[in-house]
Amino acid sequence: MVQPxxxxxxxxxxxxxxxxxxxxxxxxxxxxxxxIQAIADDTAATKLTGRDPIRAGELTHEEIEKGQNDPEHHxxxxxxxxxxxxxxxxxxxxxxxxxxxxxxIAWILRNxxxxxxxxxxxxxxxxxxxxxxxxxxxxxxMANIQPKDPVTLGLTTQRxxxxxxxxxxxxxxxxxxxxxxxxxxxxxxxxxLRAEREQHHxxxxxxxxxAEAGEPDTxxxxxxxxxxxxxxxx
Numbered sequence: 001m002v003q004p005x006x007x008x009x010x011x012x013x014x015x016x017x018x019x020x021x022x023x024x025x026x027x028x029x030x031x032x033x034x035x036i037q038a039i040a041d042d043t044a045a046t047k048l049t050g051r052d053p054i055r056a057g058e059l060t061h062e063e064i065e066k067g068q069n070d071p072e073h074h075x076x077x078x079x080x081x082x083x084x085x086x087x088x089x090x091x092x093x094x095x096x097x098x099x100x101x102x103x104x105i106a107w108i109l110r111n112x113x114x115x116x117x118x119x120x121x122x123x124x125x126x127x128x129x130x131x132x133x134x135x136x137x138x139x140x141x142m143a144n145i146q147p148k149d150p151v152t153l154g155l156t157t158q159r160x161x162x163x164x165x166x167x168x169x170x171x172x173x174x175x176x177x178x179x180x181x182x183x184x185x186x187x188x189x190x191x192x193l194r195a196e197r198e199q200h201h202x203x204x205x206x207x208x209x210x211a212e213a214g215e216p217d218t219x220x221x222x223x224x225x226x227x228x229x230x231x232x233x234x
Contacts, residue, residue, distance in 0.1 A: 008035070009049060009050060009051035010028075011026075011029045011031055011035070012050040012051070013051055014028075014064075015036065017050070019068045020064065020075075022037060023071075024073070024074070027074060028059075028074075028075040030157075031159065032151075032162070034158055035151070035158055057078055058078055063076060063078065100153045101124055102141065102145045103146055103147060104150030104155045104156075105120060105124055105126060105134050106145050107148050107150060108120055108123070108124075108150065108161075109134060109147075112168065114165075114168040114169060114171075114172045114174060115168040117135075120164075122164075123156045124155050124156065
């Protein structure tokens with residue numbers, strides 16, 4: 001599936017400006033659903049500025065409405081983005097993130113030693129020399145390197161990391177790891193939403209009962225007797 005040119009920024013805009021499900025946004029942007037969750041919770045590695053896919057000509061209002069009305073609808077790209085031509089070589093990493101590369105490499109070496117140096121180089125955008133120095137613990141800054149998830153650092157995507165780990169596991173004759181975090185997150189989210197809905201229902205019933213009994217409405221009081229000055233009065 002064709003993806004938008006700036007998937008993370010596009011995802012941030014869709015999270016803030018639409019009622020699309022995380023699954024729909026993740027599929028359209030080619031990201032892992034946990035990355036969408038991090039963007040929505042404002043816990044992503046970097047603060048993202050949203051990119052409007054409608055103005056970019058990649059989505060239409062009608063297509064977004066279809067997705068909002070039908071959670072099973074798969075968003076379709078309005079037009080393919082212009083291809084970005086670049087020379088062959090390692091992944092480009094912004095200057096601000098380059099100092100995080102050793103931490104990301106160290107995390108992969110510790111948690112997924114089966115991943116080859118070549119695969120790590122493509123994921124992180126680094127050289128075999130740097131990887132070897134970290135593997136042999138001869139890196140010049142070894143004392144200050146702390147293994148950190150490269151996805152959290154913004155050096156790669158969860159989907160690319162999962163694919164590299166699965167490929168390495170298959171080549172090594174190992175069982176590919178199964179990511180069960182999504183199930184736990186979905187279950188927790190459902191419980192949270194159900195609790196909020198039940199609380200809203202109880203509050204509405206209490207307000208209705210109070211109104212029928214002629215009691216004053218205190219729902220917008222900050223403390224007893226003092227109303228919230230910023231809340232619009234009906």
